[in-house]
Amino acid sequence: MDKLLDVLLLGRRRFGALGPRSRAVLSQLPLNLTLLLVFVVLAFADPHALTLPPFLSGQIVALVILLLCAVVPWGRLPEWCVLAIPLLDFVAVGLVRTGATGVLSGLGLLAVFPVMWLAGSGRRLRLVVALCTFASLVMVWTPLLAIGGSAPHTFVAELVVPLMLVSVAVAMSVMTLSGIAQQQRVEELLARSETRQRLLDTVLETVDVGVLVIDDAGTDVFMNSRQRQLYLTALPPGAARAPESELLVYRDGTDELVPVEERPMGRANAGEELNHEMYRLGRGPEARTVSISARAFRDATGELAGTVLACTDVTEVVAAVRARDSFLAAMSHEFRTPLTSLLGYAELLLEDESLSTSARSDLRVMSRNARHLRKMVDDILAASVEGSSPDVRRTELDLAELVRQAAVSAAPDAESRGIAVRIEDDGELPVVGDKTGIVRILDNLVSNALKYSESGALVTLTTERDGWWAVCRVRDEGIGIPPEDLERIFTRFQRSSAALRSGIPGTGLGLALAHEVATQHGGRLECTSEVGVGSVFTLRLPLARAGVSPNQSTAAEE
Structure with missing residues (x-):
């Protein structure tokens, strides 16, 4: 009742x-x-x-x-x-x-x-x-x-x-x-909604990424187990819980605490979007390096409802990259010292007029192989440095002159291989860039053209203007590159199947580094090739013209 x-x-x-x-x-x-x-x-x-x-x-x-x-x-x-x-x-x-x-x-x-x-x-x-x-x-x-x-x-x-x-x-x-x-x-x-909710909860608890959801007032509304572990890492010693202002959050590579307003949650509350920004949580051996991204989300009416932060623990990845870079730098340095000595002594011996013809020939082979090994070491050393340093000094250069210098530098190697090098010059091509980086691109393209060509072949270096671009083409009559390999020739440590079958030594770094340098200069490095006929590598760099970029000029022409 x-x-x-x-x-x-x-x-x-x-x-x-x-x-x-x-x-x-x-x-x-x-x-x-x-x-x-x-x-x-x-x-x-x-x-x-x-x-x-x-x-x-x-x-x-x-x-x-x-x-x-x-x-x-x-x-x-x-x-x-x-x-x-x-x-x-x-x-x-x-x-x-x-x-x-x-x-x-x-x-x-x-x-x-x-x-x-x-x-x-x-x-x-x-x-x-x-x-x-x-x-x-x-x-x-x-x-x-x-x-x-x-x-x-x-x-x-x-x-x-x-x-x-x-x-x-x-x-x-x-x-x-x-x-x-x-x-x-x-x-x-309701059953579907509950199923999706359970699926979402399972996914969030399964992925190895910390997920934090905060509402529009900055209050935590969700935190998965991985995020709780990272939160505990950021707590001060002996504390079981602490507000955001007391958490140990450092910028990666420094020991200075990040101000509250510059921390990920503060910036996310302010409406800022974060993309893979690096921070260090905690200190000592238990500290973790994390990559944090943040995106705002809206409710069904389109109003701002909060922000989702994703924290990826990249401690082991960062440590591995740093260990790799340290190893490559140390290895390259240790290789360069004895190689420099070998090349120096070989050049001194070549100046001795009493050497027999056979001994002089052996010395040239030793010198050539030592230079090749040094170039490989230089490529490895360059590969250990990620990105472009902001301290690199860029000056106005003549791309045509740099091409001529690259041909002169490659002349002894070309002569020893029986390969002719021809230059087709279209006059001065002013560009603004890092001379060391551009010279590295040209040396790599010319040396590859010689390395993959047979005796009696012709390597042609062409410079010309193409609209607002300074263009350099390196054409060879070598073994060529199969079509299926063209898409990955600019990927680090990748070599074409034809190069592997030929047994010609290489690291697969030269073209990747050349492509990166060209991109850093606002240019492009392209390749067309046919197996058994040869390859054409085309370098495009913006012409030095005050106040006008190639992209702007192209848009204006259209």
């Missing part, structure tokens, strides 16, 4: 959460309360009507039906059995209606209660409408049949109430079925 009153008066419990017996009683109770109200009204309007057998019988039947709702174990019976109760209610309503005829009108509409019960059950629409129609007709026509002698128009006049009840049954059935369909759709969407 407490549950019934809770639903009826306070509505704190869902009707569907009640048991079958409680639902039956609660569905029957409105009719009984209305019949009680009818009894009170008749007591004042016409007390004599209360003694009429039909009226008393209807009230008694209604009470018996309510008692059946309370005592029958509906949970042990099939669900459809409870629908017998609203059908019995038509009997009670019919008796009360007959007993109060002439005193109260419209009591037949009390049948709307069982009609709503039947139609709201969600059972078969046609069957429910048919039952309601039949029960309504029986309710209004039975008294006429019992009296006997009623004219046909009397039966027709009594159809108003059944028609109204049928209309209510149809409307209620449609609304119920629509509600059931909507409820099923909502439950399906």
